[in-house]
Amino acid sequence: MPDTLSADVVVIGSGICGALAARKLAQAGASVLMLEAGPRVSRAQLVHNFRRSARKSDLVAAYPYSPLAPHPDYQPADNGYLVQAGPYPYKPEYLRVVGGTSWHWAAQAWRLMPNDFRLASLYGVGRDWPIGYDDLEPHYFEAETIMGVSGPIDNGSPRTRPFPMDPVEPSWLEQRFRDRLAPEFHMITNTTARNSRSYDGRPACCGNNNCMPICPIDAQYHGGLAAESAERSGVRLIPQAVVYQLEHDAAGRIVAARYYDWDKVSHRVTAKSFVLAANAIETPKLLFLSASGKYPDGLANRSGTLGRHLMDHPSSAITFEVDEPLWPGRGPVSPCSIQQFRDGDFRADHAGFRVDLSNGSRVASIAADLIKAGVSGTDLDARIRHRAAREVSIKNVLEQLPDPDNRVTLSDRKDALGLPTPRLSYSFDDYVHRGMAAAKQVYTRIAERMGGTNIRFSPDGQYSNNQHITGTLSMGHDPATSVTDAVGRAHDHANLWMVGTGVMPTVATCNSTLTAVALALRSVDAMLKSA
Template sequence: MPQTLSADIVVVGSGVCGALAARKLALAGASVLMLEAGPRITRDRIVHNFRTSPFKSDLSKPYPNSVFAPFPDYAPENNGYLEQAGPYPYLPQYLRVVGGTSWHWAAQAWRFVPNDFRIKSKYGVGRDWPISYDDLEPYYNEAEILWGVSGPPEMAKYSPRSQPFPMAPVAKSWLEQRVTDRLAPQFEVLTNTCGRNSRSYDGRPACCGNNNCMPICPIDAQYTGGISAQSAEQAGVKLIPQAVVYRLEHDAKGRITALNYYDWNKTSYRVIAKTFVLAANAIETPKILLMSASDKFADGLANSSGTVGRNLMDHPSNSLAFDVDEPIWPGRGPQSPSSIQQLRDGAFRSEHAPFRIDFSNSSQVASVTAEAIAEGLTGKALDSAIRDRAARRLSIKNVLEQLPDPNNRVMLGEGRDALGLPKPKFSYSFDDYVHRGMGASTAAYEQIAQMLGGTNLKHSKPGQYSNNQHICGTLSMGNDPTTSVTDSVGRAHDHENLFMMSTGVMPTLATCNSTLTASALSLRTADAILGKL
């Protein structure tokens, strides 16, 4: 018989969304148990791992990966955790550790624009949300205060605000200053809103420009889910790491009565609670629901609509690298300092995907060195080329909206991990809405390059898009139980005491990194659990 634990509320997943909500619930007086499949980690160990790793471009490499709570790993070869059904491979990066994937993120913290919540009504594409921007705006404020978000007041013209940012924006790098000034006649370049301190905040220092925000800020100036998890425990949440949930139980009426998890010795535990919250990501949460199929719910829990795992979305990107006609010195300051917001919304959305354009400030030394060596340069010629190109190379990319498509989905794969649990399997592709948006992005890149005197233009390969690890959909909220998994507060339509807090509940993903919106939704769901909505 499995050992039995109990709490008022059990939260599965210790990332930003689950941890912030667990904290809020515990502060309101509930007993909260939070389960995390992965291990505890420490910043000093991850910084050491990063500095000694030969795979600097692999954001996941410094983090401990286990066969008992595996996550995708692609270097030096694919670890095979994710299975592909095609036609296009989907290769996300995420972590299973205490604090979740936001350990290795850029902490970008844009809000949606108001029209993002009604693109079906406004533009005839995608689907509308069951809530509005105004419904979520107070929770955006709440999340920004907890994170410590810095940003420019000009951002309010795109996403209206009832309160100012907690902090002023991080100081501009030289690259950002020059790009902003030179593009001003045509494009408004704004410093990014981000969970990164521009001054001492919440006991953490200001950003000092290390330029390796991804995969780890070495001084803790950048917000992470590790901070969220710590704050939850300080509020009284009991956190159990290395706890891999594999099944939910229910009664005859569909109420969830218990969940089961394995520790890394494959000892089984049973947890009973009044309220159950799934706060793993948009891949691992549908996996749990599908694994929990029963005689009453043969297609998995919360899946009477048949949409669990469907409508998988990410932000596909293409890119351009070129040499500016003056030294801009990338490599000092945040890696992703600024962006163009004005192409995120407009009537064109009825024809092609909207997008944000991001400017990279990452050091270019490694890439231009490899390029020059491949050209056969040596000695002084090599040294001169590295110095010149590293000072002038600029990389830009888009973050482009992908519409929900039920054929893009997460399923249970045929393979099994070390605990005998199914691996995730994907079916994934892009439609013409994406392709047309990529064409519009490329035209904007050309204009930007021309304004900056660009030479040596290097476009990414046509039709080959990178993804941004913004895993959304698969648990979409909506008012209609036949077409959605959860209602407007994240409660499963099929199970009155089961809630979901994840980027998965987002019906669309717009053009901004998804975690701030998901955090706001999670804080709103916590209020619903507490009876405040």
């Protein structure tokens, strides 16, 4: 076996949260080793892969896959990495590569609203956070400055300082929706980690319209950039290092991590502190794999809540044709949204939600639909032009309450290294269904305001997800009901920290990445104070 490696801090996972936590630790003088199960990737190769791919809408098609560090893949068929226990399939599309899943995100960087931290106290549902908005506000700004966030003043969350950048200029589609829906609906440009001007050596958005699965010019921030900045700050990054076990001493302190390289050779790494940043599915998987005689149910699981309260943002949608040509497909794919349904007394009864307008080009899907229907020749050309200029899609980003039965456990299936794969149990409650019904009423009214025809709704009860895997490592004051404390330290292990969306007790109504990064930066402050 190779010699044991050592560092002050070992960070497991090189996604945006792990990489920025590692970067901050290294800048404070710590020696940091970051382990990543997947391979290194480059933007140039990913863009090449995307342009050659026949599946342009597939978020993972451009990214390398290895059975030694598998990730979920559903096209052309489900690879079965995630075992579905039901009753509803949950199919996240996360990556295991250097930089993690934010390589293929839409870069939306909303803050939570103050009331999101007090859902149980205010509305009698869900859980309260062990911290409030004011506790996180300085770290929100720290994250926004690193990532380069642009946004409008009226963004729904209080600020002590302005955004680093003004919003990206609105497209004609956005302008017309905003003007025609007012004053009934207030549509604003999205807050995003996307440059509206040159920032941090990266160019402004030039409207390529393939933000997902890859921005071809790095106008939007992502975990690959975070990993590069971590290495420039002195972090040592080892890719293709699949961590399969954490070791602990008699007092419960973590003393080492074991990983396989891609030659299936085992290595051992020691450190003073360990940070888990794999994601909200892979992190509980590792903690379950690390079960011992002292901790038979897995590490950090005295409460029995490890892996529980799995949440995402379920979505429904409406597609219709507007009564004027608006030509979606120029600029960011998710440019603007309606925020007024994110919070209110109604949350005691049904889920809050945000309404997002899609700006993705409709040409390919419309052409395929018409060809399948037998349309050809000049008629095909004319009908593609007509529909592609007018067809739009709107979806919601809807909150889901923490449910202990929605969970991650280990399956009986093994991967190529002989490690059990994750097993997911997932369902939706009436709180979600009632929220979807409220959203459908909003969709109907929007379509009416826009002169909508050829209206199609998502089938009732069939919801997509948004890849915002949240809640399986929930923070809280009480060790009997939570995995980590208010700064992300495991209740059961004094030198084990967790960063990422998993520590969020509730999912609220906005994309989770910015909040997760802010929490990670806050955790590093606590680590440095406790050192």
